Amino acid sequence: MSASKRISIAVDGPAGAGKSSISKVVAKKLGYLYIDTGAMYRAVTLAVLRAGANPADTDAVSHLLSNLTLRMEPTEEAFRVYVDDNDVTDAIRTQEVNANVSVVAAQKAVRQYLVAQQREMALAGGVILDGRDIGSVVLPNADLKIYLTASVETRAKRRWLEMKDNESVSLDDVKKSVADRDEMDKNREESPLVCVPDAVVIESDNLTFDETVDAMLKLATDVANKAEA
Ligand code: CDP
Numbered sequence: 274m275s276a277s278k279r280i281s282i283a284v285d286g287p288a289g290a291g292k293s294s295i296s297k298v299v300a301k302k303l304g305y306l307y308i309d310t311g312a313m314y315r316a317v318t319l320a321v322l323r324a325g326a327n328p329a330d331t332d333a334v335s336h337l338l339s340n341l342t343l344r345m346e347p348t349e350e351a352f353r354v355y356v357d358d359n360d361v362t363d364a365i366r367t368q369e370v371n372a373n374v375s376v377v378a379a380q381k382a383v384r385q386y387l388v389a390q391q392r393e394m395a396l397a398g399g400v401i402l403d404g405r406d407i408g409s410v411v412l413p414n415a416d417l418k419i420y421l422t423a424s425v426e427t428r429a430k431r432r433w434l435e436m437k438d439n440e441s442v443s444l445d446d447v448k449k450s451v452a453d454r455d456e457m458d459k460n461r462e463e464s465p466l467v468c469v470p471d472a473v474v475i476e477s478d479n480l481t482f483d484e485t486v487d488a489m490l491k492l493a494t495d496v497a498n499k500a501e502a
Contacts, residue, residue, distance in 0.1 A: 279399030289428030310404035
């Protein structure tokens with residue numbers, strides 16, 4: 274029997290659907306590289322905020338991009354991101370970044386800059402990329418496309434439970450922030466979040482974490498075995 278192919282997997286879906294935590298585990302089990310494209314948009318957003326620029330000012334943001342050094346280090350344990358050699362992997366997870374990332378990610382210059390790097394990282398195959406436009410724009414020829422979703426209530430609740438400081442944030446506030454981000458990501462002009470027709474939809478409301486991992490693993494293994502190396 275020939276070896277199965279090391280395929281490329283695109284995982285898209287709205288905020289808090291579990292894309293990154295699930296994709297990370299699936300990638301580890303398959304021995305694939307996991308690429309968190311959202312972390313890249315977050316890193317650019319953090320750089321914009323730290324520079325004191327207005328995240329909505331497209332000229333200022335595109336000027337900043339020309340002087341930015343962004344480096345990604347995908348390992349089995351984490352997807353580490355560096356801005357100008359500073360490790361920002363944890364710093365990109367704040368509410369301030371959450372509140373501004375969709376404004377930055379809607380900009381054409383930002384998307385061109387990051388999509389080129391994402392495609393390059395995916396070239397070798399044996400990769401899982403998660404984001405909003407992976408199946409539609411970044412890897413339109415991905416071997417497997419998955420759209421992972423759940424109701425806004427489920428997604429907000431998961432996010433809230435995950436937050437270390439959730440005594441100071443209400444579930445309603447998290448729900449609003451998740452819904453606002455979905456709204457912006459789905460309605461923007463540049464690469465909006467869409468469920469492409471050739472994606473397999475996984476609704477995770479009634480699935481546990483492990484069940485979702487298993488569903489994705491099965492899809493990946495089936496596609497990889499059919500494709501063969
Ligand atoms: O993990 P979560 O669902 O909160 O979001 P994320 O994957 O970290 O992405 C943060 C934001 O970056 C999203 O809300 C989008 O605005 C943007 N993004 C994007 O536009 N395209 C991608 N491929 C990935 C993220």
